[in-house]
Amino acid sequence: MKVAILAEGQFAPATAKTAIGVLRYAPYEVVAVIDSTRAGKDAADCVGVGKGVPVVASVDDAIARGATVILIGTAAAGGRIPDGYRAALARTLERGVQVWNGLHERVFADPELAAAAKRGGAKVRELREPPPDLPIGGHRARREGARVVLTVGSDAAVGKMTASLEIVAALRRIGERAEFVATGQTGIAIAGQGIAVDAVVADGCRRSRDIVRRFAQADADTLFLEFCRNHGEEFDLEESIWLLARTTYPDINVEAYQAMLDGYAAVLRERINPVTAGRETLDVINKFLFEELIFAGNEVAYYDPYVPVIRMTREHPHWAGTKSVNWDRKIVEGFDAVIISTNHQSVNYHELAEWAACIVDTRNAMAAIKTKPGQVWKA
Secondary structure (H helix, E strand, C coil), rough: CCCEECCCCCCCCCCHHHHHHHHHHHHCEEEEEEHHHCCCCEEHHHHHCCCCCEECCCCCHHHHHHEEEEEECCHCCCCCCCCHHHHHHHHHHHCEEEECCCCCCHHHCCCHHHHHHHHHHHEEEEECCCCCCCCCCCCCCCCCCCCCCCCCCCCCCCHHHHHHHHHHHHHCCCCCCCCCCCCCHHHHHHHCCCHHHHHHHCCCHHHHHHHHHHHHHHHHHHHHHHHHHHHHCCCHHHHHHHHHHHCCCCCCCHHHHHHHHHHHHHHHHCCCCCCCCCCHHHHHHHHHHHHHHCCCCCCEEEECCCCEEEECCCCHHHHHHCEEECCHHHHHHHHCEEEECCCCCCHHHHHHHHHCCCEEECCCCCCCCCCCCCEEECC
């Protein structure tokens, strides 16, 4: 088995945790890392490990080097497959090459990727998929002579798996029998087996997790409101951004994001000439963010069963020709928020409540609809 790691636009220490773990500890051969923004470099030059593993520009380049598996080597916020990866994954599957996915979103949840796999006869290994017949834990007797060492941490990416693997290696060097039991996607990719504990719903855990999250969001709301009340026009913009982010994502790892942004800033400092004009500086920043890192701006669309295409208007000429999206679960779930600006009788608001993560209701259309706590905002 020969593995290539997909890390398009994100093969860096702060964003490629799975890639780094596999490069450092995997028992199989890693033939390439796929990242067109760093193609031609050695992996070690990018992340400090993987000396001799080349960074290539495409899936085809990796397959040409003998790759029989393409592993997704980064973790996006929310566990979704990055949109910038989908074309590469489709190409992989069409060519009949297996994909290993450790993200929460399943590959075959995307109809286009499922169709590509069918065309190429390719398989997908979902590293986070728990066994279907997983039993509920019982009161089993401890095995005689066995010691279990549990590594814990207060956050992600703090070294739990690394410590475990180093302990196992040290024990084996002195002749002890030791095994590493993987509980996350990176460990499973390395060891070949294990169970991703964050994908297993234990009795009572989901309800408890929801309660804790709700308290955390309430605390974040209070902190943000206090910040707004206590600061006038002079305030720390970065601090305010993180406080605002926690109101929606209370579990956000601020330190990890700060480290990632500091890394981006370091790259830009090397590329920006302090004496160049503002426009040239902006061009350098835009190229880095939108071409190399594949960032994208907000996507705005509309649905109206009575207006399939927006006509030219004097007030909004840039909207002319824009077509209404289809009323479809996957489309609605793909947006962060839905704004109700017109209350149409033909719209199924029960479906909207089921599909949409956040609804801004300007027409009181959701008044009689059962919704989740915090899902609907009146405006």
